[in-house]
Amino acid sequence: MEFLVASAIGTMTAGGVYLLLRLRTFPVILGLALLSYAVNVFIFSSGRLAIDMSPILSKYGEASYTDPLPQALVLTAIVISFGMTAVLVMISLGAFLEADSDAIDIDQTDLDEDSAK
């Protein structure tokens, strides 16, 4: 199972980084989403992988439990990355409508000429 989770994280991170480097808004949004999935699984596994264990201490038995903290952390991370993706989509759309281009990098000539106005 460790191998499966580790390779899933690795594949998603590699895909995310590749898409991020495309420097067009749509691939970059997808890339950041992939990266955030990868990091969510990564945080989740940082409390060690366990099967069939509840994240709650039981008062009445010796049942072992899995670490609850990464689950709380990952919940926070999911909410934040969801919100951030929504903001990113809106800003990309705004930039596309304003500039008529979905490129993320800004040419130096653009900077010198256009915004000098």
Place this chain on the structure above:
Amino acid sequence: MSHWIILPVVLPAMLAPIIGFMMRHDIVLARVTSTFGTVLLLGISFVLLGMAMDGTTHIYRLGDWPAPFGIVLVLDRLSALMVTLTATLALMVLLHAMATGWDDRGKHFHALFQFQLMGICGAFLTGDIFNLFVFFEILLIASYGLMIHSGGRERMRAGLQYVVMNLAGSTLFLFALGTLYASTGTLNIADLAAKIPEIPADEAGLVRVAAMLLMIVFAVKAALFPVQFWLPATYSNAPAPVAALFAIMTKVGAYAILRVHTVVFGPGVAGTEGMIDAWLFPAAIVTIALGSIGVLGAKRLMPLISFSVVGSMGTLLVAVAAFSPVATTAALYYMVHSTFAAACLFLIADLVVSRRNGDSLTPTFATLQNGLFAAIFFAAAIAMAGMPPLSGFLGKLLVLDALRAPDVIVWAWTAILVGSLLTIVGFARAGSALFWKSTAIAAPEVAGDPVEPPSQANVAEVTPVMLTLAVLVALSVFAGPVASYLEQTSNQLFDRSGYISAVLAPVEER
């Protein structure tokens, strides 16, 4: 346990939604409320400064959970100083934004402004590294809104770049936190500081990875080479008052490096000994070089100031990289100074650029109050470049004095001194093109009528700039008392056992 500590977070957090939802159509009401909130924040920050002055480390346990289990806010001299710095800067920026009407050129300026303050104050106060991530995200999401405030083609594109850069940074932050949690089982800064030194050096591989990842994340915020490239495009395209407020955002990165890499991975920790400074020092030297060459090569005023901010961050981080109390005192003094110097430059640039045809550094006809603007610009430039008599000179002198170890002196002194020279030349060139050559050019006449000169800046518009200059003057006049407070601050920062025992102290029975 005093409830004052949570107020810098709660107050803007309450005001922002009220302004956003109830005052969205009434700019006057929003202005009054926002100013009221910022003045109140300044008052609170002075109370906190008074509490921290005696050197005790105050703890605020959220939900009254004891330290490694619940989230704590920690108030010591350093965080009180940073909150006061934020509140002072915020008030001046807010006054400028209202006087020049920037806040009315788009929606929700004041709500976003308050959220931004909440994030910054929270990041300075928190004692939990995951909570630091959350406050980073709050200040970033507010800064995205402020960055593209009032819109425009170039601003939207630069804003998009800024958002993508910071989202990638946030992902790295999460990877670092996961690694740190997997190897130590805690994310409380004090608890980390207690546990990491116990890990023997040959088993600390994961901790080293986490320390380096955190370094990169904070370097993105602090605009350190090689991840400084987002800053010039962002700052020069942001609305000028927002760029002035962003002067504190780079300092959030520097603060996080100071806090985390001193308390947690600090000197004497076997696993990470010597690793951070070995990377931070050369990177900071290159940052100074890049910043000053950028100042020399800039063709427009806003990028010129942005590059000078990059250079000042380099100087600041060279001092931080020494990780010694003396150098940290110098770094803190320079941090306070460079925040106000950068803010002053951006605010005066706004007054000048809005009265000229764009911000390119070519002479056109002079503005009405050419003399006043020139005087303020050169005073701020003197402060930024580090010439006497303003506080930049003292700041750089302190930094140079702290970096006299034989293995750093050649690189550090050369970089700072040559960098200062290039910065002076760059600012002198820009200023003479903007203000002096312009006086030789008469206003163009169209069909016999002189073109109506741009309006005169009124008192309300000039006051915030003057206030930032006054802070710089005060910093140089009261350099002695300020430096002695900062010396105590850095001694407290390096007293790791004091920090750990204060935060992890058992809760008293009630």
